[in-house]
Amino acid sequence: MTARLIAVGVGPGDPELLTLKGARLIREADVVVTPIGDRSETSIAHGIIQDLVDPARQQLLTQVYPMKKDPAEMEASWQASAREVAELVRAGKTVVFITIGDPLLYSTFLYLYRILRADYPDVVIELVPGISSIFAAAAAAGVPLGLAADRIAVLPATFEEEKLRQTLLDFDTVVLMKVHRVFDRVYALLLELGLEHQGVWVRRVGSREEEVVTDLASLVGKKLDYLSLLIVRKQSEAGGGVR
Amino acid sequence: MTARLIAVGVGPGDPELLTLKGARLIREADVVVTPIGDRSETSIAHGIIQDLVDPARQQLLTQVYPMKKDPAEMEASWQASAREVAELVRAGKTVVFITIGDPLLYSTFLYLYRILRADYPDVVIELVPGISSIFAAAAAAGVPLGLAADRIAVLPATFEEEKLRQTLLDFDTVVLMKVHRVFDRVYALLLELGLEHQGVWVRRVGSREEEVVTDLASLVGKKLDYLSLLIVRKQSEAGGGVR
Numbered sequence: 001m002t003a004r005l006i007a008v009g010v011g012p013g014d015p016e017l018l019t020l021k022g023a024r025l026i027r028e029a030d031v032v033v034t035p036i037g038d039r040s041e042t043s044i045a046h047g048i049i050q051d052l053v054d055p056a057r058q059q060l061l062t063q064v065y066p067m068k069k070d071p072a073e074m075e076a077s078w079q080a081s082a083r084e085v086a087e088l089v090r091a092g093k094t095v096v097f098i099t100i101g102d103p104l105l106y107s108t109f110l111y112l113y114r115i116l117r118a119d120y121p122d123v124v125i126e127l128v129p130g131i132s133s134i135f136a137a138a139a140a141a142g143v144p145l146g147l148a149a150d151r152i153a154v155l156p157a158t159f160e161e162e163k164l165r166q167t168l169l170d171f172d173t174v175v176l177m178k179v180h181r182v183f184d185r186v187y188a189l190l191l192e193l194g195l196e197h198q199g200v201w202v203r204r205v206g207s208r209e210e211e212v213v214t215d216l217a218s219l220v221g222k223k224l225d226y227l228s229l230l231i232v233r234k235q236s237e238a239g240g241g242v243r
Numbered sequence: 244m245t246a247r248l249i250a251v252g253v254g255p256g257d258p259e260l261l262t263l264k265g266a267r268l269i270r271e272a273d274v275v276v277t278p279i280g281d282r283s284e285t286s287i288a289h290g291i292i293q294d295l296v297d298p299a300r301q302q303l304l305t306q307v308y309p310m311k312k313d314p315a316e317m318e319a320s321w322q323a324s325a326r327e328v329a330e331l332v333r334a335g336k337t338v339v340f341i342t343i344g345d346p347l348l349y350s351t352f353l354y355l356y357r358i359l360r361a362d363y364p365d366v367v368i369e370l371v372p373g374i375s376s377i378f379a380a381a382a383a384a385g386v387p388l389g390l391a392a393d394r395i396a397v398l399p400a401t402f403e404e405e406k407l408r409q410t411l412l413d414f415d416t417v418v419l420m421k422v423h424r425v426f427d428r429v430y431a432l433l434l435e436l437g438l439e440h441q442g443v444w445v446r447r448v449g450s451r452e453e454e455v456v457t458d459l460a461s462l463v464g465k466k467l468d469y470l471s472l473l474i475v476r477k478q479s480e481a482g483g484g485v486r
Binding site: 009015016020021105140142 | 396
């Protein structure tokens with residue numbers, strides 16, 4: 001087996017939503033790296049892999065990915081993590097880096113990836129997709145993401161009112177990630193556009209704390225979970241809006 | 244175990260990209276339904292599940308989902324498929340309906356789902372997400388789908404020039420599904436916007452015929468594979484454009 005870095009998307013939380021390939025590669029790895037940033041995500045990632053790894057045979061490594069310090073500090077921290085991973089691969093190890101969801105969508109891995117490609121081009125990188133929380137949330141809520149000629153937009157939590165209004169007008173499905181920070185303003189916009197009954201909010205999909213809420217008004221003014229998203233789905237002719 | 248219909252997303256083609264949950268539910272099912280529409284997708288779906296099912300113990304059913312007839316004929320065909328599935332569940336069977344990719348994104352299952360929810364509300368439906376070809380293609384191409392505050396759009400093959408131009412201007416990543424029908428016009432638009440080196444085309448990801456093309460000019464004028472998509476990714480400050 002070639003020494004390499006393998007980024008494995010471990011899915012949204014339910015250990016059974018890991019792929020067969022991800023599970024195999026985690027079992028076969030010499031080193032399994034878990035990024036630490038937000039405390040909850042770390043425990044989710046740990047919960048997914050804990051039954052697959054063997055601490056007697058495999059090295060379990062945690063790397064800190066701070067998200068609140070200044071840019072230079074963050075960059076230095078990512079640089080150090082990249083160096084650590086690169087040195088393990090150069091020493092002949094097969095290193096699996098796990099990420100919640102998918103490694104190429106809003107993941108910690110992308111910071112490492114950029115540095116490794118730029119500064120350590122000899123390090124072979126394999127990417128293994130994972131189930132994004134978007135798909136798990138749609139499944140939990142029973143809401144189609146799109147069919148036929150539907151257009152879908154995925155947006156982060158930042159609230160740019162005009163852009164968001166236009167996107168809600170132009171797209172059939174709009175997924176708002178980490179919506180907790182801006183929920184009240186988003187809800188006001190949905191009301192204005194007559195879309196307040198077309199949304200479903202999902203938190204911590206696949207965990208014991210999973211919650212699916214279609215009565216969006218009940219969420220206004222509350223402190224919402226960091227790991228939550230909102231799917232706004234217009235009723236299409238082919239059916240399949242929010243229930 | 245409750246008799247029910249379980250829609251399982253089996254991923255884009257590689258049998259190892261099935262989830263642990265999907266594999267278990269396919270093995271445990273009384274009946275496994277494979278939808279037939281496009282010939283290639285059917286063989287991909289069959290290839291993914293063939294080692295998991297036991298024809299001596301399980302019923303393997305194919306259902307035809309025609310896509311080219313008139314709407315009334317299509318509707319009648321979907322109605323018949325829904326009735327067949329509902330009757331199996333009502334007879335106490337656990338029925339798995341497999342779909343390439345994810346069941347809630349551009350899948351045949353969504354036609355069945357609409358009818359079952361409207362006309363057979365007693366039939367319990369479970370949804371198991373799968374790896375969409377979008378994520379597998381991004382992994383094959385090594386292209387981030389989005390990080391930090393990036394905005395992502397997923398669009399079908401229909402070519403509405405003004406809408407597509409605006410989407411390419413407004414979003415950081417644009418994924419064009421089943422782009423084979425309109426590729427030349429899309430490429431002309433990318434040229435106009437100076438994005439012709441920011442795209443990557445992927446066909447049949449995860450299969451032996453997988454191909455990743457970044458020299459988009461080389462595809463112009465050619466008859467392209469039906470199972471292909473184009474990811475246009477702008478270079479972001481955080482890095483991570485198309486290589």
